[in-house]
Amino acid sequence: DVKVTQSSRYLVKRTGEKVFLECVQDMDHENMFWYRQDPGLGLRLIYFSYDVKMKEKGDIPEGYSVSREKKERFSLILESASTNQTSMYLCASSLSPRGYGYTFGSGTRLTVV
Amino acid sequence: DQQVKQNSPSLSVQEGRISILNCDYTNSMFDYFLWYKKYPAEGPTFLISISSIKDKNEDGRFTVFLNKSAKHLSLHIVPSQPGDSAVYFCAASAGRTSGSARQLTFGSGTQLTVLP
Structure with a gap:
């Protein structure tokens, strides 16, 4: 069974901490x-990558960065966590070039206090 | 400015009846549309899709209708079952690609509750 695995289901971090969310x-x-999912706002794209070491900004990249050193792993980095980054974070992958359908991970619920 | 809108945050339907979930879009460049279903504590899963060259696509109990002139699509579930209770997201793609990645723009979701 194919999978997208997010390393943590729940995370609680303090304001100002550097946070790493991992996806394989x-x-x-x-x-x-x-993506991040917020009530009333749906899923909003933060960053995406179409190849190793390649990255592109999505609709809401501010406060985030990403890393893709290997094909199977895509990391989301919050350089200095803030309370407005409290959210559900969802990682997804898709085939190229006609991969319309995404496969999502189960999500990471991040709370910044 | 949301390009994909789901104006009903929630919908309740009796088991066995039809569920109709609606989605509107503003970007005329969108040429492919998808519906995803999401249960609590799980990631969204792909349900059904439709290309802009069609106006209907059917898969078992699920049918998606596309009205390009109205920039409107709908998902019909017949008959509805309690296991269909979930959040349903509409998504659209504009055909532009960066590298080979095809981006999806999602709506805000509709919580469907099917009552036994």
């Missing part, structure tokens, strides 16, 4: 994505 996929997908 075992489907050999080129494309990987980070």
Whole structure:
């Protein structure tokens, strides 16, 4: 069974901490994505990557960065966590080039206090 | 400015009846549309999709209708079952790509509750 695995289900971090959210996929997908889900706002794209070491900003990249050193792993980094980054974070991957359907991980619920 | 809108945050339906979930979009460049279902504490899972060259796509109990002139799509579930209770997200893609990544823009979701 193909999978997108997010390393943590729940995280609690303090304001100002550097936070790493890890995502690993075992489907050999080129494309990987980070979204956040907030009530009333749906899923909003933070960053995505279409190849190793390649990254592109999504709709809400401010306060975030990403790293993709290996094809299967895509990390989201909060350089200095703030309370407005409290959210559900979802990682997804898709095939290239006609991969319309994403496979999502189970999500990481991050609380910044 | 949300390009994909789901104006109903919630919908309750009796088991066995039809559920109709609606989605509107503003970007005329969108050419592919998808519906995802999300249970609590799980990631969204792909449900059904439709290309802009079609106006209907059916898969078992699920049918998606696309009205391009109205920039509107809907998901019909017939008959509805209690296990269908979940948040449903509408998503759209504009055909532009960066590298080979095809981006999806999601709506805000509709919580469907199917009552036994």
